[in-house]
Amino acid sequence: MKADFKMSQPSATSFFSSAATLRQPQITQYAREKSPSEIRNNSAWHIAPNLFQSFKYAWSGICYAFVTQRNFRIHTAMTATAISFGLFLHVNALGMAIVALTCALVMVLELLNTALESVVDLTVGQSYHELAKVAKDCAAGAVMISALAAVLVAGFIIAPPLFAMVFPV
Numbered sequence: 619m620k621a622d623f624k625m626s627q628p629s630a631t632s633f634f635s636s637a638a639t640l641r642q643p644q645i646t647q648y649a650r651e652k653s654p655s656e657i658r659n660n661s662a663w664h665i666a667p668n669l670f671q672s673f674k675y676a677w678s679g680i681c682y683a684f685v686t687q688r689n690f691r692i693h694t695a696m697t698a699t700a701i702s703f704g705l706f707l708h709v710n711a712l713g714m715a716i717v718a719l720t721c722a723l724v725m726v727l728e729l730l731n732t733a734l735e736s737v738v739d740l741t742v743g744q745s746y747h748e749l750a751k752v753a754k755d756c757a758a759g760a761v762m763i764s765a766l767a768a769v770l771v772a773g774f775i776i777a778p779p780l781f782a783m784v785f786p787v
């Protein structure tokens with residue numbers, strides 16, 4: 619079924635290789651004649667037909683990261699813990715918003731890190747490439763910085779009321 623569908627669609631590779639043979643004026647002409655959605659529809663293997671299907675794909679990406687990435691599971695557990703403590707300690711709305719946004723940032727970056735790793739692996743496979751290393755290390759660095767920021771935010775917002783509860787004066 620998948621193969622039949624693929625056969626009936628122009629492949630991304632053929633689209634880009636034919637685009638690569640175009641000279642600059644031809645590319646400008648092509649871009650003028652085709653709308654961005656037409657260009658995308660010609661290059662994508664499959665386009666989500668409706669909003670519900672888009673949500674389904676997004677959810678399957680989140681599930682994939684949860685199942686395959688240990689770090690994503692740790693970030694999810696940390697997010698649940700931070701939000702639970704925030705609610706339990708009656709942290710104010712602004713504090714909760716900052717905690718939620720910081721936790722979301724870490725999880726979003728971990729998802730992007732996973733996406734980037736997949737694209738790099740798709741591109742270079744199991745061969746070593748210095749640029750593959752740069753791409754993966756930088757993406758991992760982005761996750762690490764956001765996780766450190768999340769620890770700081772938790773230290774500023776959740777730790778004080780927690781200590782006050784555990785060690786009342």
Ligand SMILES: Nc1ncnc2c1ncn2[C@@H]1O[C@H](COP(=O)(O)OP(=O)(O)OP(=O)(O)O)[C@@H](O)[C@H]1O
Pocket residue numbers: 687689731735742743744745746747748750751754755758
């Ligand atoms: N094709 C490659 N070429 C060069 N170095 C690579 C390549 N693939 C991976 N590496 C190096 O190995 C490290 C780990 O790569 P891997 O794909 O296992 O990521 P990961 O351990 O799953 O990362 P994370 O824990 O952030 O999910 C990368 O950060 C990079 O330094």
